[in-house]
Amino acid sequence: MNNEIIPLINDFITSEILSQPGRNLSIDENLISSGLIDSLSLVDISLFVEDNFQVVIDDTELNADTFDTLKELEALILSRQE
Amino acid sequence: MSTFSHRLWHYFQNDPERVSIYLQEAGKDDYPLTYRNLYQRAAAYAETFAQEGIEPGEVIVLIFDYSPDLLYAFWGAVLHGAIPSILPFLTEKLTPERYLSDLTTLISVTRPAAIVTYPNFENVVKKATDSETSVRAIIITDQIISTPKSAHSRYPGFERSPLDIVLLQHSSGTTGLQKGVALSHQSIFNQIQSLSTAIKLDPKRDVIVSWLPLYHDMGLIAGFLLPVLCGLPLVLMSPFDWAKAPYRLMKAVSDYQGTITWLPNFAYNFCARRVRSRYLDGVDLSSWRSIINCSEPVRWESHQAFYESFKEYGLAPNTLQTSYAMAENTFGVTQSELNQPPRVEKVDQEYFVKKRVARSSKEGKPFINIMSSGAPLNNTLVRVQNQDGQIVADRVIGEIAIQSDCMLSEYYHRPGITGKSLQDGWFLTGDYGYLSEGEIYVTGRKKDLIIVGGKNIYPRDLEELIYEIPGVHPGRAAVFGVFNEKSGTEDIVVIVESELIDGNDRIQLADEIRKHVTKNSPIALRFVEIVIPKWIVKTSSGKIARKANKEKYLAELS
Numbered sequence: 001m002n003n004e005i006i007p008l009i010n011d012f013i014t015s016e017i018l019s020q021p022g023r024n025l026s027i028d029e030n031l032i033s034s035g036l037i038d039s040l041s042l043v044d045i046s047l048f049v050e051d052n053f054q055v056v057i058d059d060t061e062l063n064a065d066t067f068d069t070l071k072e073l074e075a076l077i078l079s080r081q082e
Numbered sequence: 083m084s085t086f087s088h089r090l091w092h093y094f095q096n097d098p099e100r101v102s103i104y105l106q107e108a109g110k111d112d113y114p115l116t117y118r119n120l121y122q123r124a125a126a127y128a129e130t131f132a133q134e135g136i137e138p139g140e141v142i143v144l145i146f147d148y149s150p151d152l153l154y155a156f157w158g159a160v161l162h163g164a165i166p167s168i169l170p171f172l173t174e175k176l177t178p179e180r181y182l183s184d185l186t187t188l189i190s191v192t193r194p195a196a197i198v199t200y201p202n203f204e205n206v207v208k209k210a211t212d213s214e215t216s217v218r219a220i221i222i223t224d225q226i227i228s229t230p231k232s233a234h235s236r237y238p239g240f241e242r243s244p245l246d247i248v249l250l251q252h253s254s255g256t257t258g259l260q261k262g263v264a265l266s267h268q269s270i271f272n273q274i275q276s277l278s279t280a281i282k283l284d285p286k287r288d289v290i291v292s293w294l295p296l297y298h299d300m301g302l303i304a305g306f307l308l309p310v311l312c313g314l315p316l317v318l319m320s321p322f323d324w325a326k327a328p329y330r331l332m333k334a335v336s337d338y339q340g341t342i343t344w345l346p347n348f349a350y351n352f353c354a355r356r357v358r359s360r361y362l363d364g365v366d367l368s369s370w371r372s373i374i375n376c377s378e379p380v381r382w383e384s385h386q387a388f389y390e391s392f393k394e395y396g397l398a399p400n401t402l403q404t405s406y407a408m409a410e411n412t413f414g415v416t417q418s419e420l421n422q423p424p425r426v427e428k429v430d431q432e433y434f435v436k437k438r439v440a441r442s443s444k445e446g447k448p449f450i451n452i453m454s455s456g457a458p459l460n461n462t463l464v465r466v467q468n469q470d471g472q473i474v475a476d477r478v479i480g481e482i483a484i485q486s487d488c489m490l491s492e493y494y495h496r497p498g499i500t501g502k503s504l505q506d507g508w509f510l511t512g513d514y515g516y517l518s519e520g521e522i523y524v525t526g527r528k529k530d531l532i533i534v535g536g537k538n539i540y541p542r543d544l545e546e547l548i549y550e551i552p553g554v555h556p557g558r559a560a561v562f563g564v565f566n567e568k569s570g571t572e573d574i575v576v577i578v579e580s581e582l583i584d585g586n587d588r589i590q591l592a593d594e595i596r597k598h599v600t601k602n603s604p605i606a607l608r609f610v611e612i613v614i615p616k617w618i619v620k621t622s623s624g625k626i627a628r629k630a631n632k633e634k635y636l637a638e639l640s
Contacts, residue, residue: 019608034597035175038606039325040535043356046326059327060109064174 005053005074012048017041027071032064049073055080085267086160086248087239089311094121102310105150106319106334108327115150120157120310123150125230127158128237131196133227134219138163138238140195141250141494143188145203147171148320151223152296153306155198160248163238167192167250167262168297170604171203178206180602185210189217191495192250192262196221244268250494251299251409262494263299263409273412273488274308276459280417281342281372283312289369291317291340293324293331298536300377303413304344328353329361332395339369344405346377346536350384351570354391368396372420376405378533379524382426382453384570399423406455406524410509411462412488416522418456425454425521438479440516440523454521462486466517471505474516481528482515483508530628532563534605535571539563541628544574544599551598553591554578560618560631564609564640575609575635579617588612611639 006027015021017037031037037045046057055077057066067073093100098118105113136142142159144166146152152168159166169188172181185207189197193216197207201222211217242248248270250262277283290309294301309316317334324330331353334340375385385402393399404418418424430443431450443449458464465473466480474480485508492500503510512529515522532539541561548559558579563572576595582588592610599607619630 033174035600035606036597038175038600039173039322040352041606043326043328047356047358059323059330062326 005077006070008052009045009048009070009073013037013045016048017044025070027074028069030064030068031070032068045073049077053077053081084244085239085242085246086157086270086311087163087237087242090117090121090124090157090160091235091240093117093313097313100313101315102313103153104315104317104338106317106323106330107148108320108323108330113150115153120153122230123154124157124161125232125237126227127155127198128161128239129230129232130221130226131158131162131164132238134196134221136162136164136196136219138242139165139246141165141167141192143192143194143197144168145171145197145199145207148295148322149200151200154226156296161237161239163240163242164195165247165250165264167194167252168302169252170295170297172206173604175601175606176604177601182206182210186213188252188260189215193495195219198223242267244271245491247491247494249302251302252297261496261499264491264494265412266491269412269488269491270303270307271311272461272486273303273414273459274311276461276488277304277308277414277417278312280414280459281374282420283308283314283342285312285314288341289315289317289338291331291334291338291343293319293321294344295321298377299409299413300344300346300407300536304374304376327361329357332357332362332365332367332392335367335370336365336395341369342372342374343370344374344376346571347375347381347384348378348535348569348571350375350381350388350402351568354384354387355568357391362395366396367392368398370397370401372403373401374403374405374417376407376414377536378571379565380404380424380453380455381570382424382451383567385423385453387570404453404455406482406513406515406522408511410490410503410511411484411486412490414459415462415464415484415486416456416458418454418521424456425519427452427454427518427523434479434525440477440479440518440525452523452525454518454523455515456522457520458484458522459486461488464517464522465508466515466522467508477516477518479514479516479525482511482513482522482524484511485509532561532572532574534563534574535569537604539574539603539605541626544576544603545626547599547602548576548578548595551591551594553580553582554595557620557624557626558615558618560626560628562628562632562635564632564636573608574605575611575632575640576607577611577613577618577631577635579615580612581615582612611635613639 014023042062101114103115142164156166196219198221244267247264248267252260292305294305317338404424406416407414428443428449429440431448433441463485468480514526515524544561545559549556560577566573596607619627621627
């Protein structure tokens with residue numbers, strides 16, 4: 001578990017995508033399959049991850065199978081940073 | 083060459099190896115589809131439809147996402163003389179139950195004879211046709227014969243009259259109560275001819291590049307039928323691939339020397355903000371001669387952002403153009419002049435809002451930029467009229483009305499609505515705008531409609547959805563759109579009255595509303611405000627006054 005990844009992504013999603021700054025997403029909450037993050041915002045997440053964690057998520061991977069929750073996204077980032 | 087079938091046959095006979103469509107799919111090699119293959123696969127569908135007892139003139143509903151089978155099934159229905167209608171596929175976020183109920187309603191109005199879909203979607207479609215139904219056959223792609231017996235020119239589609247309905251196009255309203263715009267061969271040919279003249283289409287040089295979905299008029303007419311019927315190449319990618327990687331559009335233009343693309347306004351902002359330069363190494367956009375902004379209100383600021391982002395890749399400044407279009411006129415109504423930027427008028431803001439007249443703004447006074455959508459196509463007459471149906475002077479805002487030889491035949495099986503939209507031979511568009519020096523400037527809408535990223539959303543439909551949530555009472559929700567400068571399209575705002583006092587309870591209710599609307603409608607909801615009882619403004623007859631609520635929201639809550 002990394003202490004920084006989840007809060008950073010949480011803040012990005014809640015303020016930039018959901019327009020609800022200050023909200024806390026649960027780490028197991030489904031983000032993509034639930035429709036919370038729509039298809040036009042997925043690319044924003046990949047760009048944010050790239051800029052902040054130097055991890056590239058290919059566009060063919062931008063779907064709920066690759067990650068659907070904050071926890072899964074964190075695991076993906078950590079596995080690629082190694 | 084008087085029908086779609088004749089036109090397809092013409093290319094199949096005379097130029098079979100010509101590539102009609104380059105199909106692009108992320109992670110796969112591009113697939114060049116020749117007229118020979120398109121005709122033969124379509125013929126296989128046509129023969130399957132005949133085997134299944136589908137009669138010419140009957141409606142065949144096509145439910146696919148981006149797939150070559152969609153193209154084959156469409157043309158197969160045409161060759162069989164049936165009437166294809168493309169519907170959107172179930173998306174990841176939409177609940178299957180909602181999709182099913184919308185589909186069931188649509189079937190009950192449109193009364194199709196057959197539905198074509200993928201094997202793994204057969205069960206959903208079956209459920210929609212459980213009760214008493216017009217649907218005699220659910221045809222899955224596995225069932226299509228592999229080789230047509232004849233691939234000749236004697237399919238029933240060749241017997242159709244040019245005035246017969248060739249397709250239905252469902253593009254607005256909730257899925258279930260969507261109006262099916264019925265178009266004849268002749269209307270579409272007339273539209274294509276006038277549009278081709280306006281954009282100086284050159285079948286020898288032009289290459290169209292599109293990611294637009296084919297269930298929408300812009301994608302269906304401009305991004306599919308125009309190139310196939312005129313014999314010019316189309317590079318077609320999936321809307322989902324584009325949304326995840328917008329640079330694919332630029333890459334496709336560069337790889338295929340693309341010349342023309344139609345885009346909704348939000349796509350200009352989307353591309354400008356999300357395309358990273360590292361994806362554009364070696365990309366050359368100098369072949370792009372027309373990028374036509376259409377189907378949402380057109381914004382000068384969006385054009386600027388797009389141009390600034392891509393000029394270093396050879397994008398010419400005069401490439402960005404505009405059009406005003408609607409499914410009821412087949413597609414295009416106007417087109418801005420080529421080889422120059424669309425006109426932009428600086429209009430006195432106060433005068434515009436108070437007097438509903440677009441007067442040039444004087445030095446130092448607040449103004450708004452309004453971009454022209456261009457002049458009417460040569461087959462279309464446009465006028466602006468007041469509530470009493472009288473023509474108003476230039477620069478006075480009124481309702482836009484049109485007349486042309488490419489109008490819809492009818493709203494399919496909805497005679498009441500068809501009659502209401504026509505007045506003395508003029509089609510009332512429900513859009514507000516003004517004319518100035520022969521060009522049309524669209525300024526707003528009479529009808530309650532919000533356009534989000536090119537999707538038409540009726541506030542009433544969302545309000546009805548919100549009333550399904552426990553704790554929300556009918557008449558206590560107001561939905562409207564607010565333009566978002568950053569994204570170049572409208573955001574939907576929901577206001578709901580509630581007696582809840584506790585802050586957490588209110589957040590929870592707002593969350594419920596967000597989730598319910600997102601899972602049961604085509605859009606994702608963002609702005610939900612829970613307000614105290616009696617906050618919402620109503621008209622004297624007790625209806626939700628959306629405009630007044632929007633003004634109140636902008637003044638008090640945003």
